């Protein structure tokens with residue numbers, strides 16, 4: 001058991017927001033066991049006094065494919081006209097060795113930690129190697145072995161993937177390091193209803209979430225209509241499987257309608273990957289998700305189509321959403337046809353209306369809850385993304401006097417709106433500090449180079465691309 005003291009701790013409020021207050025935290029077995037807010041320090045000895053630093057929940061990234069950072073910078077434009085997942089990734093993924101997944105995932109896991117992320121929800125093939133990469137680098141994870149039976153690189157190995165899911169979920173050594181499991185059907189078109197039913201049953205039996213892509217491509221829509229006569233989400237709702245007592249993390253939800261969204265039952269969370277969706281498709285209609293009252297989060301997806309693993313960066317997309325459509329609307333067209341003070345004023349009035357109608361999208365607490373509270377409710381093993389008793393001890397420590405947060409008069413706004421990553425001092429995963437405080441990224445990188453992880457990843461990447469692309 002250790003007791004931490006800090007004069008600036010981000011605590012949740014009963015209204016679902018956040019406040020900054022001095023507090024002592026007691027940590028044991030990877031969890032926060034007690035939080036004692038104070039105005040004058042209690043007369044109790046502490047193991048570590050963090051002084052004036054800022055202690056927050058670490059970020060959670062609810063959808064990644066760590067190994068695909070190895071594809072970053074490849075000439076994806078050659079393939080982007082079609083279905084990038086099937087034309088490029090499936091082809092490359094068939095040539096991947098388990099050792100490649102380990103080597104590539106280590107590199108991406110380091111990047112995630114350096115960006116203030118404590119836990120990624122990774123969905124991939126050879127997921128035991130993803131778990132090992134997270135264990136070696138110190139990143140927490142919810143690992144989902146990819147399940148496919150209709151098509152895709154894993155379609156002849158779904159029984160093994162189901163067995164691996166169960167063994168990862170039951171592995172106490174991994175759990176102690178914050179590495180958990182979820183059941184990972186790949187997508188509605190690559191998984192049969194029979195396999196999906198088994199996946200949902202396994203989620204229920206192991207009490208772990210189900211993590212799946214949903215409605216991400218026109219090909220998926222095409223297959224849903226060919227098989228079931230309706231769109232992907234419509235069919236998923238019709239199966240009745242979403243009503244089971246399981247936590248669902250459904251990712252992308254691009255080709256969805258308001259009528260479908262209104263039918264989504266409690267227990268389903270949607271995940272938006274705006275930077276990635278801008279590359280492989282277009283950003284999902286998140287305003288319709290919000291209108292339908294469905295809880296939703298943001299995630300990076302992967303280095304191949306993002307191109308970064310900094311989940312905090314995704315908040316910028318949300319900040320701009322209320323006014324982004326204005327330059328494409330009728331008011332701007334009127335301004336172009338007849339530039340004048342009155343067409344400009346009308347446009348500005350429209351801008352003000354849009355901002356007022358979506359005021360919550362500019363609330364720092366609302367934005368940060370996409371990286372903290374909402375993804376933190378997804379896994380039944382315990383709360384993440386909140387500093388409260390019973391939650392996982394996944395924490396981030398910041399220097400509030402750093403130039404990127406200075407003058408630090410509204411630190412929640414600085415975290416939500418700014419570029420705070422250079423002020424990151426250290427990340428804690430499952431109660432263990434990672435890296436060296438104050439030179440966090442550098443210390444992780446020194447360790448990675450000393451272990452030879454960079455050279456291994458580079459050698460394996462070159463050999464893999466030769467095998468896959470010739």
Ligand SMILES: [Zn+2]
Nearest residue numbers: 063065213301
């Ligand atoms: Zn994905």
